[in-house]
Amino acid sequence: MLALDTSKKLSFNKLIADGDLVIVYEKHDTMKAVNVCEGSIFQNRFGVFKHSDWIGKPFGSKVYSNKSGYVYLLAPSPELWTLVLSHRTQILYIADISFVIMYLEIVPGCLVLESGTGSGSLTTSLARAVAPTGHVYTFDFHEQRAASAREEFERTGVSSVVTVGVRDIQGKGFPDELCGMADAVFLDLPQPWLVIASAAKMLKPDATLCSFSPCIEQVQRSCEALRTNFTDIRTFEVLLRTYEVREVKKDSMRGHGGSPSQQPPCKRRQTSEGSNKQESMSSTIMARPSAEARGHTGYLTFARLKCST
Numbered sequence: 001m002l003a004l005d006t007s008k009k010l011s012f013n014k015l016i017a018d019g020d021l022v023i024v025y026e027k028h029d030t031m032k033a034v035n036v037c038e039g040s041i042f043q044n045r046f047g048v049f050k051h052s053d054w055i056g057k058p059f060g061s062k063v064y065s066n067k068s069g070y071v072y073l074l075a076p077s078p079e080l081w082t083l084v085l086s087h088r089t090q091i092l093y094i095a096d097i098s099f100v101i102m103y104l105e106i107v108p109g110c111l112v113l114e115s116g117t118g119s120g121s122l123t124t125s126l127a128r129a130v131a132p133t134g135h136v137y138t139f140d141f142h143e144q145r146a147a148s149a150r151e152e153f154e155r156t157g158v159s160s161v162v163t164v165g166v167r168d169i170q171g172k173g174f175p176d177e178l179c180g181m182a183d184a185v186f187l188d189l190p191q192p193w194l195v196i197a198s199a200a201k202m203l204k205p206d207a208t209l210c211s212f213s214p215c216i217e218q219v220q221r222s223c224e225a226l227r228t229n230f231t232d233i234r235t236f237e238v239l240l241r242t243y244e245v246r247e248v249k250k251d252s253m254r255g256h257g258g259s260p261s262q263q264p265p266c267k268r269r270q271t272s273e274g275s276n277k278q279e280s281m282s283s284t285i286m287a288r289p290s291a292e293a294r295g296h297t298g299y300l301t302f303a304r305l306k307c308s309t
């Protein structure tokens, strides 16, 4: 995931090697994380794929089974990892994650504190954002969850920039050794208001905190606690509208939606070959709002540490 080359630069030009983690992609909702192992096979409804055929190919390659079925072998980015990881807890998804990283101003070299670690969905993206020179200290009070997260950070290649601690953050706060060192603090805890005083001590002047809570009552209590040491307190709910993009037969569109003039508005219709002929084709590409769109996930409350002088 974090292909660091010898000069500690991020490098994405690697060829697939024995031992690498790859995302085996069938379609956007059917993907699996697989560690390549010379001599092993991957099997799905399209047939049997030999790992040895994958070694030496660039990430993104289309590879074939014994029955001429195919899958794509994708590089394990945090975006894809979030979709395939095993859920040990509720997790943060891409829309919230991207908003958090942008609003917390997390860039390479930052030191970030997080609790709880949960399934490590956010941590993996935080790790890539701070790499190669920053660090994420993430804490969970659940020993088994912390251990599983550590193993997965090894597997995904981010362990050099992540430290997982077992600690009751609501009871004890963040460790004193990290006082005044954090560029950002992120909380995904049931009672985040208990941690806000400790988070204030950890942050550098003018640095930011974010707390994720599913319920508005939690947000209200957190905002009360934030008023003492923080300013610029803002809460957001990120709602993502996804569209399904697929090829449909023109005849089937008539059956459902009447004549082409009654079709949903779109700027341009393309055939699968990429030309823009409007009427001479038998199928077309349509984008329509996805029925599976995710609704409310949680509220993201951001606040900036007040300067003490």
Ligand SMILES: C[S@@+](CC[C@H](N)C(=O)[O-])C[C@H]1O[C@@H](n2cnc3c(N)ncnc32)[C@H](O)[C@@H]1O
Pocket: 089, 090, 091, 092, 115, 116, 117, 118, 119, 120, 121, 122, 123, 139, 140, 141, 142, 145, 167, 168, 169, 170, 171, 188, 189, 190
């Ligand atoms: C919803 S999960 C976090 C999910 C995570 N943000 C992700 O994207 O995968 C909340 C985590 O907080 C942990 N937790 C709850 N109370 C805690 C406490 N007092 N101290 C540390 N961790 C705690 C739980 O064990 C759980 O793993």
